[in-house]
Amino acid sequence: MKKIIFGSVCILASVGADGASSPIFSVTPNISAQSSLISGETGSAVYQVTNNTPYTLPNIGLALMPTGVTVNTGSVSANSQYCSNPFSLAPGGSCLLKVTLDSSQLGSGLSKGPIVCYTQGMPVYCSQPFSPQQINTTVTEGSIPSDCNSNINNFNYELTQNFDSPVSFTAGWGPDRIPPSLSPANPDLTNCPTTAGISWERKRIIAAAAFWIAQKMNYCHHYNPDYATPLSERSAAQSDGGYCNPALDTMPGSVYYGQQARWNYTGQGSETADNWVNNNQMWYGMDCSNTTSFLYGFAFGTNPALGIPFDSKTNYQAGQVVGTSQDTLSPNQQNPGVSSLILSNPNAAGLLVCADGTTDPTPLTPTMCTGHGGYLSGINSSGIFTKSLTVAQMAEVLQPGDLLYIAGAGPDPQPNPDGSTSEVTHVIMWIGKQVGYGADNVNPALVAPADAPCASPSIWQPKVGDWLIADSHYQGYDYRILTTCFYLNDLWGVRRVIR
Amino acid sequence: MKKYIRLFFSLLIFVLFPHLASAALRPVAVLSAGADILSTHNHQYITLIAPFQNEYVGSHQSVDFVGGLFLGFEKSLSEKLSAQLGVSYYQNAGWQSSGMIYQFSDPNMGNLNYQYNIVSRRVLLETKILGTFQKAYHPFVSLGVGEAFNTAQQYDETPASSTGVPMSPGFADRTTHSLAYFLGFGLEKDMSQHIRLGALYRYAYSGRSELGMIPGQDSNQTLKNRLFYASEILLQLTYLG
Numbered sequence: 001m002k003k004i005i006f007g008s009v010c011i012l013a014s015v016g017a018d019g020a021s022s023p024i025f026s027v028t029p030n031i032s033a034q035s036s037l038i039s040g041e042t043g044s045a046v047y048q049v050t051n052n053t054p055y056t057l058p059n060i061g062l063a064l065m066p067t068g069v070t071v072n073t074g075s076v077s078a079n080s081q082y083c084s085n086p087f088s089l090a091p092g093g094s095c096l097l098k099v100t101l102d103s104s105q106l107g108s109g110l111s112k113g114p115i116v117c118y119t120q121g122m123p124v125y126c127s128q129p130f131s132p133q134q135i136n137t138t139v140t141e142g143s144i145p146s147d148c149n150s151n152i153n154n155f156n157y158e159l160t161q162n163f164d165s166p167v168s169f170t171a172g173w174g175p176d177r178i179p180p181s182l183s184p185a186n187p188d189l190t191n192c193p194t195t196a197g198i199s200w201e202r203k204r205i206i207a208a209a210a211f212w213i214a215q216k217m218n219y220c221h222h223y224n225p226d227y228a229t230p231l232s233e234r235s236a237a238q239s240d241g242g243y244c245n246p247a248l249d250t251m252p253g254s255v256y257y258g259q260q261a262r263w264n265y266t267g268q269g270s271e272t273a274d275n276w277v278n279n280n281q282m283w284y285g286m287d288c289s290n291t292t293s294f295l296y297g298f299a300f301g302t303n304p305a306l307g308i309p310f311d312s313k314t315n316y317q318a319g320q321v322v323g324t325s326q327d328t329l330s331p332n333q334q335n336p337g338v339s340s341l342i343l344s345n346p347n348a349a350g351l352l353v354c355a356d357g358t359t360d361p362t363p364l365t366p367t368m369c370t371g372h373g374g375y376l377s378g379i380n381s382s383g384i385f386t387k388s389l390t391v392a393q394m395a396e397v398l399q400p401g402d403l404l405y406i407a408g409a410g411p412d413p414q415p416n417p418d419g420s421t422s423e424v425t426h427v428i429m430w431i432g433k434q435v436g437y438g439a440d441n442v443n444p445a446l447v448a449p450a451d452a453p454c455a456s457p458s459i460w461q462p463k464v465g466d467w468l469i470a471d472s473h474y475q476g477y478d479y480r481i482l483t484t485c486f487y488l489n490d491l492w493g494v495r496r497v498i499r
Numbered sequence: 500m501k502k503y504i505r506l507f508f509s510l511l512i513f514v515l516f517p518h519l520a521s522a523a524l525r526p527v528a529v530l531s532a533g534a535d536i537l538s539t540h541n542h543q544y545i546t547l548i549a550p551f552q553n554e555y556v557g558s559h560q561s562v563d564f565v566g567g568l569f570l571g572f573e574k575s576l577s578e579k580l581s582a583q584l585g586v587s588y589y590q591n592a593g594w595q596s597s598g599m600i601y602q603f604s605d606p607n608m609g610n611l612n613y614q615y616n617i618v619s620r621r622v623l624l625e626t627k628i629l630g631t632f633q634k635a636y637h638p639f640v641s642l643g644v645g646e647a648f649n650t651a652q653q654y655d656e657t658p659a660s661s662t663g664v665p666m667s668p669g670f671a672d673r674t675t676h677s678l679a680y681f682l683g684f685g686l687e688k689d690m691s692q693h694i695r696l697g698a699l700y701r702y703a704y705s706g707r708s709e710l711g712m713i714p715g716q717d718s719n720q721t722l723k724n725r726l727f728y729a730s731e732i733l734l735q736l737t738y739l740g
Binding site: 022023024026027052053054055064115117118119121122123124125126127128129130131134269 | 547548551602603605607608609610660661662663664665666667713714715
């Protein structure tokens with residue numbers, strides 16, 4: 001398979017520290033278990049297990065759990081950080097325990113664990129997550145719906161799979177990504193992208209975004225969400241693989257305001273500043289374009305019709321060719337007659353979007369969106385930021401799942417690691433939702449703050465009716481208000497994968 | 500110590516028995532009921548999985564019910580002195596021993612609390628020397644020695660936080676037997692020709708107790724209460740035939 005995952009660098013900001021712990025093992029969630037399953041469905045969860053003792057402990061394992069809870073060792077490899085079964089941990093060492101929940105053996109559900117013991121065969125020294133982060137899954141009787149629309153939010157099968165390549169690894173960035181497959185049976189979702197149509201696909205990608213936003217990971221330079229930067233690489237520069245954002249919480253009124261902790265950490269259970277800084281939690285997460293690439297694979301698997309997987313490097317994903325020759329080329333600057341001035345990266349995400357919301361169907365012979373108002377971009381054909389795009393305009397022409405690419409040196413310039421003045425440095429996803437309290441809204445409490453240069457709450461503070469995007473920067477993947485500041489003023493272009 | 504106490508009671512029986520045998524004996528039955536107060540102070544290190552040790556720190560005072568029955572004979576030794584000799588059985592409802600477990604003996608890993616019950620059943624050879632004043636009042640001292648059968652049971656651990664998980668299974672129940680004795684004093688009053696009511700304080704030694712081990716344990720160490728002493732305050736109803 002052609003390797004199309006590259007290191008990508010998006011945006012960022014600062015630092016801090018504190019800590020202490022007393023359980024034998026800290027068992028903290030990386031991917032939380034499903035809150036409900038229909039009997040017969042398979043659930044899964046990933047927890048980081050850290051040895052807090054000053055001793056190397058062998059034969060650690062899952063214990064004292066019902067028979068329906070087992071360890072999934074399918075992701076164990078020299079490249080991944082998953083625990084074998086049983087496993088050993090050095091003092092302070094950690095690994096990821098992936099557990100599978102066979103709901104048919106769990107009665108009405110499960111509300112404890114996973115319990116990790118030394119030893120697995122003689123469970124004397126055992127720990128489990130703090131109660132808010134323990135497995136809390138309700139099992140209901142009934143038949144598993146087989147239609148696509150009932151399974152828009154169903155990622156059960158995807159979550160049982162291995163995301164981490166066992167053979168390809170880049171220091172800092174971690175193992176390369178393996179896109180999961182869609183569920184082949186009970187329910188069979190493999191044909192949903194074609195049979196259930198665009199509406200299903202759009203809802204599916206937004207559901208995938210919601211799932212990963214709920215995991216509260218950081219912004220890191222990683223390919224996958226289940227890889228933590230090793231201790232030896234935590235001094236990585238902001239432009240390097242393994243870097244994770246050490247930003248302080250800028251959310252006014254939040255528990256850890258002004259401290260180094262995720263903005264929406266509750267202070268309950270594992271969601272403490274200590275765990276964020278000292279127990280690896282801030283060292284999980286992906287950057288902006290690895291997130292978008294990962295998400296599309298998570299939602300649709302490998303899908304040639306949609307061009308998935310697409311590149312993970314921000315500017316390549318945007319369409320600029322490999323290398324630096326097109327770092328200053330934006331959609332409206334293309335010249336169909338000059339091959340070097342065509343955004344022709346074969347691993348770009350979908351098609352460029354025109355100003356009227358249509359797409360350019362022929363990326364190798366660009367139409368320049370003639371008759372459609374040109375490409376949807378803040379940059380004109382001379383490479384000048386001229387358009388004052390408004391959120392209202394965007395809401396009229398964008399579709400859920402559209403990817404908006406941000407230039408590094410627009411009117412609201414962002415850190416630009418490669419030094420090129422208009423290199424694409426960030427990508428966000430239009431989710432087609434507004435802040436509010438309705439079923440199709442996003443509660444304002446779930447909207448992350450912005451960092452510089454849009455850090456003033458007067459700019460981003462969520463108000464009912466505000467349009468939202470999802471992106472990974474600052475402290476990770478979150479919903480954010482689509483502001484003109486930074487996002488629209490610096491809009492390089494838009495690409496549509498679902499069409 | 501055990502040897503000397505048993506020797507003392509052997510001599511006592513040897514001295515009293517001729518008197519008891521040479522005069523009229525009144526059969527005696529005594530029902531006792533009251534409270535016993537046990538203070539336990541445990542500090543133990545136990546290896547469950549070698550080479551690691553847990554530190555168990557218990558400091559607990561518990562009060563529970565104790566009751567018993569004495570059957571024997573009473574013999575008047577003089578106008579103002581009489582003696583009883585017989586056998587008795589006492590049992591408590593169950594002392595609770597509890598404390599904190601520091602896993603790996605690490606003061607930062609006090610993740611669990613423990614508790615278990617100790618039921619002590621004692622079979623004793625018992626004697627009571629009674630005086631008489633104002634005809635109806637009988638101050639007395641009493642002594643007993645015999646065997647205690649102490650059952651440590653129902654071991655349970657509770658997490659100090661939601662991250663803690665009790666060891667499973669816990670220490671097994673175990674009954675141990677050892678020397679037991681008491682020394683007491685009190686006062687009885689004649690309520691009728693056959694009935695006396697009394698009260699006494701006694702200091703009782705019930706030997707030791709220990710829990711069983713857990714399956715597969717790497718040592719034979721277990722939680723113990725050595726030399727546990729209790730203060731007992733009892734009411735007694737005596738029937739004299």
